[in-house]
Amino acid sequence: MTVKIDGKAVAAGIRGELKVEAERIKNETGEEICLAVVLVGDNPASHVYVRLKEKACKEAGFISIQRTLPKEISMDELIALIERLNNDPTVNGILVQLPLPDHLDESKVLDRISVDKDVDGFHPLNVGLLSQKLAKLMPCTPAGCVELLDRYHIPIEGSHAVVLGRSNIVGKPVAVMLIHRNATVTICHSRSKNLAQITSQADILVAAIGKPNFVTRDMVKEGAAVIDVGTTKVGSNIVGDVDYENVFGKAGWMTPVPGGVGPMTIAMLMYNTMMAYKIQRKLLV
Secondary structure, eight states: OOEEOOHHHHHHHHHHHHHHHHHHHHHHHSOOOEEEEEEESOOHHHHHHHHHHHHHHHHHTOEEEEEEEOTTOOHHHHHHHHHHHHTOTTOOEEEEOSOOOTTSOHHHHHHTSOGGGBTTOOSHHHHHHHHTTOOSSOOHHHHHHHHHHHHTTOOOTTOEEEEEOOOTTTHHHHHHHHHHTTOEEEEEOTTOSSHHHHHTTOSEEEEOSOOTTOBOGGGSOTTOEEEEOOOEEETTEEEOSBOHHHHTTTSSEEOOSSSSHHHHHHHHHHHHHHHHHHHHTTOOO
């Protein structure tokens, strides 16, 4: 029997926990946790994501401020805004919604966000700290994957984890996080040979390659935990990397798409914003 991992419910629980903490902080200090979201241009999907983050802030008891900029904005103007947010002590987290228009250099923009306000966990210094097991602000989607494993009491230590995908946003950081939790980790990608043979050995399978229904039943070990990070629009539906209908029943635990990892990404963004506040107030060692 497969246990459906309910990311929506877990994410709601995290927001509830954060709301209690945010209320305690406000009562004791008068301060409110604040996330600033920078949106450049008129990408419809980006506007949807920003609204979801704004809603999550409200549910967690945070303040959300949005800076919407024209798509023609220059690098200098965008970086000037980021510097103002960096220097604003009332802003705890800064998120620049991606993708940016083609004339803007994403890596240079993200690098200008203060390390202590980098709630996406994408700054090179935070990436380096993650590799050393020292990061306090970790990439949200990988952190959400690990949090789901923990909340469902799925053993990580000693398990063989296979990660499909080697992106800087999901594949690499989730592999590092699992290594830190004493899993034996194999990373697979488009050049990997005998893929089904490797994935079928996994106690934990994290699929993050962006290919709809790529992972079939024969690629999954009986009783494995399957974490599906993929989201691809197929017709009017959002489809994951895993063939959900056919793998469900063989896996021990499985995330649906939508409703699995997606809500957790935003919940961990809220968690990082709280962590950023505590880092800035020197409440964390």
